[in-house]
Amino acid sequence: MSDAARTGGVDPAARWASAEMRSRLARRHASERRFRLAGLTAIVLAIASLGVLLASIGWNGAPAFSATEVRLDVDLSPAALGLPSDPTGAASPAALHDADYRAPLRAALQALFPDVQSRGEIRDLTALLSRGAADELRARVESDPSLVGRRVSLWLTADDEVDLARKSGLSRAVAEADRHLSDAQIGWLEALLRDGRLRAAFNWPFFTSGDSREPEQAGLLGALVGSALTLLVTLAIVFPLGVSAAIYLEEFAPRNRWTDLIEVNINNLAAVPSIVFGLLGLAVLLGLFGLPRSAPLVGGMTLALMTLPTIIISGRVAIQAVPPSIREAARGVGASPLQVVGHHVLPLALPGILTGTIIGMARALGETAPLLMIGMVAFIVDIPHRFTDAATALPVQIFLWADSPERAFVQKTAGASVVLLAFLVLMNATAIALRRRFERRW
Amino acid sequence: MSRFIETHIEGLRERLFRMGGRAEAIMDKALRAVWERDSSLADEVKGDDIEIDRLEISIDEAVLKALALQAPVAEDLREVLAIKMIATDLERVGDLARNVAKIARRLSAQPELPLPASVTTLARAAQGALRRALDAFSHTDPDLARGVLDEDDAIDRMQDEVVQTMLRELGSHPESASQELDVIMLAKHLERVGDHATNIAEDVILVAEARNVKHAAKLASR
Amino acid sequence: MGTSARFAGPPEPAEAREARVSRLSETGRVKMQARGVDVFYGEKQAIDSVDLAILEDEVTALIGPSGCGKSTLLRCFDRMNDDIPGCRVTGSITLDGQDIHSPELDVVQLRARVGMVFQKPNPFPKSIYDNVAYGPRIHGLARSRAEFDEIVERSLRRAGLFDEVKDRLTEPGTALSGGQQQRLCIARAIAVDPEVILMDEPCSALDPIATGRIEELIDELRGRYAIAIVTHNMQQAARVSQRTAFFHLGVLVEYGRTEDIFTNPRVQRTSDYITGRYG
Numbered sequence: 001m002s003d004a005a006r007t008g009g010v011d012p013a014a015r016w017a018s019a020e021m022r023s024r025l026a027r028r029h030a031s032e033r034r035f036r037l038a039g040l041t042a043i044v045l046a047i048a049s050l051g052v053l054l055a056s057i058g059w060n061g062a063p064a065f066s067a068t069e070v071r072l073d074v075d076l077s078p079a080a081l082g083l084p085s086d087p088t089g090a091a092s093p094a095a096l097h098d099a100d101y102r103a104p105l106r107a108a109l110q111a112l113f114p115d116v117q118s119r120g121e122i123r124d125l126t127a128l129l130s131r132g133a134a135d136e137l138r139a140r141v142e143s144d145p146s147l148v149g150r151r152v153s154l155w156l157t158a159d160d161e162v163d164l165a166r167k168s169g170l171s172r173a174v175a176e177a178d179r180h181l182s183d184a185q186i187g188w189l190e191a192l193l194r195d196g197r198l199r200a201a202f203n204w205p206f207f208t209s210g211d212s213r214e215p216e217q218a219g220l221l222g223a224l225v226g227s228a229l230t231l232l233v234t235l236a237i238v239f240p241l242g243v244s245a246a247i248y249l250e251e252f253a254p255r256n257r258w259t260d261l262i263e264v265n266i267n268n269l270a271a272v273p274s275i276v277f278g279l280l281g282l283a284v285l286l287g288l289f290g291l292p293r294s295a296p297l298v299g300g301m302t303l304a305l306m307t308l309p310t311i312i313i314s315g316r317v318a319i320q321a322v323p324p325s326i327r328e329a330a331r332g333v334g335a336s337p338l339q340v341v342g343h344h345v346l347p348l349a350l351p352g353i354l355t356g357t358i359i360g361m362a363r364a365l366g367e368t369a370p371l372l373m374i375g376m377v378a379f380i381v382d383i384p385h386r387f388t389d390a391a392t393a394l395p396v397q398i399f400l401w402a403d404s405p406e407r408a409f410v411q412k413t414a415g416a417s418v419v420l421l422a423f424l425v426l427m428n429a430t431a432i433a434l435r436r437r438f439e440r441r442w
Numbered sequence: 443m444s445r446f447i448e449t450h451i452e453g454l455r456e457r458l459f460r461m462g463g464r465a466e467a468i469m470d471k472a473l474r475a476v477w478e479r480d481s482s483l484a485d486e487v488k489g490d491d492i493e494i495d496r497l498e499i500s501i502d503e504a505v506l507k508a509l510a511l512q513a514p515v516a517e518d519l520r521e522v523l524a525i526k527m528i529a530t531d532l533e534r535v536g537d538l539a540r541n542v543a544k545i546a547r548r549l550s551a552q553p554e555l556p557l558p559a560s561v562t563t564l565a566r567a568a569q570g571a572l573r574r575a576l577d578a579f580s581h582t583d584p585d586l587a588r589g590v591l592d593e594d595d596a597i598d599r600m601q602d603e604v605v606q607t608m609l610r611e612l613g614s615h616p617e618s619a620s621q622e623l624d625v626i627m628l629a630k631h632l633e634r635v636g637d638h639a640t641n642i643a644e645d646v647i648l649v650a651e652a653r654n655v656k657h658a659a660k661l662a663s664r
Numbered sequence: 665m666g667t668s669a670r671f672a673g674p675p676e677p678a679e680a681r682e683a684r685v686s687r688l689s690e691t692g693r694v695k696m697q698a699r700g701v702d703v704f705y706g707e708k709q710a711i712d713s714v715d716l717a718i719l720e721d722e723v724t725a726l727i728g729p730s731g732c733g734k735s736t737l738l739r740c741f742d743r744m745n746d747d748i749p750g751c752r753v754t755g756s757i758t759l760d761g762q763d764i765h766s767p768e769l770d771v772v773q774l775r776a777r778v779g780m781v782f783q784k785p786n787p788f789p790k791s792i793y794d795n796v797a798y799g800p801r802i803h804g805l806a807r808s809r810a811e812f813d814e815i816v817e818r819s820l821r822r823a824g825l826f827d828e829v830k831d832r833l834t835e836p837g838t839a840l841s842g843g844q845q846q847r848l849c850i851a852r853a854i855a856v857d858p859e860v861i862l863m864d865e866p867c868s869a870l871d872p873i874a875t876g877r878i879e880e881l882i883d884e885l886r887g888r889y890a891i892a893i894v895t896h897n898m899q900q901a902a903r904v905s906q907r908t909a910f911f912h913l914g915v916l917v918e919y920g921r922t923e924d925i926f927t928n929p930r931v932q933r934t935s936d937y938i939t940g941r942y943g
Contacts, residue, residue, distance in 0.1 A: 255749060325786040331747060332782065333799040333852060334775035343798070344788065445880055446903050510926040511902040 057417050064415025067203040067216060068158040068166045070129060070192060072108040075151045076141065080104045083148070096142055101134040102126075105156070112197075113188060124185055130157040132217045155201070160215040160408035162189060166198065206415065210381050211397065215408030218401070220416055222383050226296055226376070226391030227365060229384060233300020234364050235357070238307050243353055245308075246315030251341050270309035277306040278373025286374060293375040294390040302374055303364040310363070314356025318349040351438030358431040362424050368395040394420050447518050450508040454501065454525045458532075461497040462576040464490065465532040468539040469572070469635065473565050475546035476628065479554065487543035494536035501529040520652060524645040528579060531638040535572065538631045538638075545624045545631075555621040558607050561629065564600040568632040571597065571639035578643055584650040590643035591655070597636035604629040693720045695860055695890040696741055696778070701755035703736050703745065703914075710736050713755075714916045716909055718860060723882060723891045725901035725922065728911035729937065734894045737911070738862050741892065742778040743771050759860070776803050779853030783865040785845035787837030787852070792829050795837040795848055796820060799856035815855055822888075823851035824881050843874025850881065854889075861885065863893040867900065879904050898938055902926050910934045 015021065081099040109125050110116060116125050130136075133156045140154065141147050158166075161180045165171075170190055176183055192198040209219035253259045281302030285291050291298045322345050330340045371377070376392050377400065384391035392400070398420065401413040468490045475483035505526045508514065514522055549555070571590050578586035608622045608629070615622070644656050696718040703711035711733045718724050718741070726734040736745065743764060745751045757764050764774055776799065787795050796816045799805075806812045816833070820826035825847040829840070837848050846866060853861055863882070867875040882891060882904050895901050901908055902922060909919040910929075918925065918934040929935045936942035 323786075325782065325784060326788060328744070328782060329786040329788065329849070329852075330798075332742070332744065332775060332780040333802075334772045334856065335798075335802055336772050339802055343802075348789065445883070506927050507923050511923060513899055513902070 054421075057414060057421065060411065061414030061416075061418035063167050064206060064411040064418075065203050066167075066200045067205065068163040069155040069199055069201045070158050070162075071153060071155050071197040071199070072105065073111070073151060073153045074104045074108045074137070076104060076147050077149055077151075080107060081141075081148065093142070096145060096148075097138070099138075099141075101137040101141070105129060105133060105137065112195075113191070121184065124182060125188065128159055128162055128185060128188065130159050130216045131214055132212075133157055155199070157205070157216055158198075160406065163216060164408060164411075165189065166200065206412070210383050211379060211392070211400070212381065215404075215406045215412060218409070218412060220394070220397065220419060222380055223392050223394045223397035223416070225383050226299075226380070227393040229296035229387055229391060230299040230303065230371075230376075230393055231361055231364060233297055233387060234303045234307060235361060237301060237304035238311050238360065239357060241304075242308055242311030242357075243315050245312045246319055246353070247341055247346070249312070250316050250319040251345065252337070266309050266312055270313060272306075273369075274306050274367050275369035275373060277302055278370030280305065281370060281374045292388050292390070294378055294380070294392070295388045296376075296384065296391050297387040298374050299371050299376050299391075299393065300387075302370045303367060306367065306370060307360040307364050310360045311353075311357055314360070315349070315353050318352025318356065319345060321352060322348045351434055355431045355435045358427055358434070362427040362431070365427070366395055366420065366424060368393075368399055371396050372399070394423075447508070447512045447514050450504070450512055451514075451518060451521055454504050454508065454522065457497060457501050457504065458525050458529060459576075459580065461494060461501065461529060461532050462579075464494050464497065465535040465539070466569070466572060466576070468494065468536055469542070469569060472539040472542035472546060473569070475543055476549060477557070477562075479546070479550035481547045481550045484543040484546040484550070487539055491536045491540050494533055498529050498533040501525065517649065517652075520649045524579075524649045527645050528642050531641045535635055535638050538634055542628060542631050545628050548624055549621060552621055553618070555618050555625070557625065558604065560600060560604045560607060561625060564597065564604055564629060564632050567593065567597050567600060568635040568639070571636050572642075575639040575642035575646070578646045579649075582646065582650050584647050587643035587646040587650070590639055594636060594640045597633060601629045601633040601636075694718075695720045695760065696892075697756075697758050697761075698737070698740065699756045699758075701737065701740060701753065701757060703733070703740065704752040704754075705748075706750045710914050711740075712914045714911075716916060716919065718890050718892045719907065720890045721887060722907055723886050723893060723905040724907045724909065725905035726892065726894045726909050726911060727896070727898055727901045727937075728917075729942075730896065732911040733914040734909075734911045735864050738864055738892060738894045739780075741860070741862055742775050742780055744780065746771065773803075776856045777858055778860045778862060779856065779858035781846070781849050781853055781861065781863045781866050784869045785842060785849050787840070787845050787848050789836060789838055791834045792820075792837050792840075792848060793833040796851050796855045799852060803856055805856065819851040819855040820848075822854055822885070823847045824877065824884075825851055841874070842870050843877060846870060846874070846878060847881065850878075850885075854885075858889060860890045860892070863891065865894055865896060868896065875900075910937060912937070 080103060081101070082103065083095055083099050106122070106126050109129070110122070113125060116122055136156055137154070165181050165186065166189070170186055170193070172179075172183065172186060181189075189198060205217060205219045207219060207224075208221055209217060210222035212218040249259065249262065253262075281298060285298050285301055286293060326344050326348070327340055330344045331337075335343065371393050377396050378390060378392065379400065380390055380392050382389075394416065398413055398416045401409045401416060468487055471483055471490065472487050474480065475487070505522055508522050512518075571593050574586060575590045577583070578590060605626055608626045612619055612622045641656075644654075647653055647655050694717045698714055698716045701711060701714045701716075702709065714737060716724075716726075716737070726738060728734050739745050740753055740757055741764075743753075745753055753765075759774070759777065762769060788798065790798070793816055796819050797806075797812050800812065800815050806815055817826060817830075820829065825844060828844065829835075829848075837845065840848060846869075850861075850866075866882075867878050870878065879900065882893065885891060886906075893901075893905065905922045907920065908922045908925045910917045910925065910931075910933075912933060918929060918931045920930070924930075925934065926938060929938065933942070
């Protein structure tokens with residue numbers, strides 16, 4: 001029987017080649033192309049936006065990582081330091097600490113620019129150095145008392161305005177009245193630059209010192225330690241609680257209306273705005289229990305409340321992902337329910353739980369609102385040591401710096417944002433790497 | 443998988459060998475009873491035949507079990523079926539031996555009639571065919587089996603010869619008619635033994651070569 | 665007893681049932697006995713008034729169409745149904761005469777005495793050694809490393825797997841082929857020295873060669889353990905078992921020696937099923 005006869009008179013080959021079929025095919029291809037194009041456009045837009053954001057943050061923040069230093073030849077003779085000249089040699093630590101370190105610096109500067117005589121000019125000259133430069137000198141002498149009596153060449157931090165000026169190439173483009181540095185100051189800086197006494201250096205204080213009113217001295221260490229302590233508290237609370245809750249809900253709880261209610265509530269809690277948790281912390285932890293304000297302990301507990309639902313949910317998902325056949329096999333061999341969970345389910349679910357925990361911690365790292373509510377927003381200079389010391393956290397520090405009037409803090413804000421983003425990217429990348437590595441388990 | 447069916451088939455083969463041995467022995471005894479005119483030997487044959495019948499029933503059950511429980515295929519299936527068919531043939535041989543024994547009793551009760559040499563030859567040929575057919579089964583040797591098939595015509599001719607001789611004797615010595623008729627019957631029984639040997643040989647070829655060569659002559663002549 | 669009306673035939677009077685059950689156990693020693701067992705999933709009845717014995721040195725096969733309850737009944741023998749919410753088991757099930765539901769019998773210990781092998785091989789994602797050693801470890805059956813080694817080797821040998829894996833005991837159990845994994849699961853069940861082994865369609869996920877090896881293994885094992893096997897493959901039941909129980913819609917329709925069931929079943933429905941005229 002021919003093809004045509006079988007299909008009732010229409011030749012199949014002809015049917016599929018007809019003009020109508022061809023136009024249908026063309027239309028289908030066209031719509032598929034449009035769909036692909038739409039998807040591609042969406043991706044390009046998203047990546048472009050992200051790229052613009054990252055680029056602008058990076059561009060603004062990069063300068064924060066470099067500082068300006070001035071090289072001075074400082075005469076550290078006991079007389080210059082105002083130390084009693086002691087023929088026996090070494091001065092006492094107390095005496096070293098109380099010595100005058102501003103005078104040698106002034107002397108060194110004046111030695112470089114002997115023309116500077118008037119009081120006002122001298123003030124302008126010494127203003128080129130950071131106000132903390134004297135402290136820097138003190139620190140160096142205290143750590144190496146043998147420097148006393150010598151003439152040493154040291155690199156010392158310059159003022160934030162000098163730093164900004166150098167980063168804009170010591171330009172006089174703006175009128176002198178509108179500038180922070182006078183023409184004379186710029187002239188001195190140019191001279192220092194010609195002498196090779198002005199350089200850019202990596203801004204270590206950015207990471208090693210606490211907050212300060214002086215922009216060039218201000219650093220992230222306090223905020224970093226504060227964030228670390230806070231997250232430690234959060235982790236210590238959230239991990240055992242969250243994992244235990246997830247295990248109980250998945251493995252042991254009976255399936256009835258109550259557990260359904262609990263599950264709904266946990267899901268809802270995960271979506272509650274973080275500032276609400278801040279209010280909760282304020283009212284209960286500070287108001288009811290009277291815990292110290294601004295302490296990482298309280299911050300950690302508040303963030304723990306916020307992160308707990310997320311950990312429980314991701315924990316449950318990880319536990320659900322363990323195939324029931326493994327549980328059956330364990331039970332069949334005679335394992336008790338606790339052994340099934342401890343020997344089989346938990347080890348297999350652990351990578352997933354860890355991933356969820358890391359992501360939760362990353363979120364907690366970046367939260368500002370609840371910490372503001374419980375007062376971790378004060379200006380803290382000292383690096384916190386205990387969980388009950390007053391502290392601040394990294395995102396809060398960014399918020400504070402963004403508020404400050406000095407121009408240099410703009411850079412620092414962006415720099416701190418870069419650091420925060422770097423941490424977040426690192427944590428999330430770790431989470432993804434962990435997940436990938438443990439995925440092909442069974 | 444293989445150990446289950448192998449166990450069954452080994453059991454079946456063992457039973458069949460026993461049956462074959464008995465069949466050969468019983469036929470031999472019955473024939474000796476004829477030549478030695480020993481009616482006590484003839485009496486033993488009946489009991490021996492019952493043993494053969496029991497073996498056939500046992501093989502029936504075992505074959506049923508093997509087919510139901512093991513669902514054999516290919517050579518295993520052919521072997522199981524062949525064993526059943528050969529058992530049937532051997533059981534008939536047993537019955538034939540009983541008939542030969544009856545002839546022996548009758549002949550020994552009457553004056554001796556010298557048996558022509560052709561009867562002896564026929565008896566030897568039939569017994570030989572049976573033995574070789576059983577050997578062919580035991581070794582699953584189709585060539586040996588074909589040899590048995592080839593002998594069938596010779597056995598038929600020998601039987602014809604004995605019948606012709608006895609018919610002539612019947613004409614010339616009508617006083618010993620009953621003995622002569624018995625000898626004719628004996629020849630017929632021996633020819634039947636040859637036929638059963640042929641059947642067995644055909645079953646062996648079925649097992650070894652999956653070819654059914656039964657009724658070849660008849661089919662060829664159509 | 666009410667729903668025996670499900671298959672055509674008057675309900676069996678209790679004395680007749682007793683007589684039949686005790687007759688069957690005459691020829692073999694009864695290891696586990698189920699009497700009048702009903703299983704309910706919520707309101708739905710899955711097993712109706714079943715009497716079944718698992719005998720020593722024998723393989724008892726449970727056959728029947730899908731959904732007839734054979735797996736459910738099998739799982740009653742090691743109380744695996746306890747873990748299913750809403751599942752209720754009534755009636756008596758005994759192991760060596762002792763009721764397995766009595767509070768004196770710890771269900772964890774029961775499962776060491778009555779092992780189970782599942783349909784899809786499910787080795788733990790641990791090393792082969794740890795898979796087999798897990799049971800003895802949690803039941804405290806060995807103390808020293810040497811004792812564990814001995815148990816692992818013995819169990820793997822009895823499961824016919826030792827020679828293939830003796831050089832790679834530290835490799836994960838999941839790296840083996842399907843048939844090897846199932847033999848590993850059998851070794852795991854054997855390692856706790858059970859008295860009964862329950863197998864729930866152990867070969868249905870395996871290819872014919874692997875299936876054949878497992879069937880041979882089952883035949884070897886039955887001298888040491890009482891074995892009950894659920895299978896949807898009637899031919900397998902015919903090959904491997906000495907006793908067969910045919911289930912239909914939760915009712916035990918016929919129970920007897922395998923050769924009798926397959927050459928001359930007494931109940932029409934059994935005959936319809938095994939000849940393929942039903943289902």
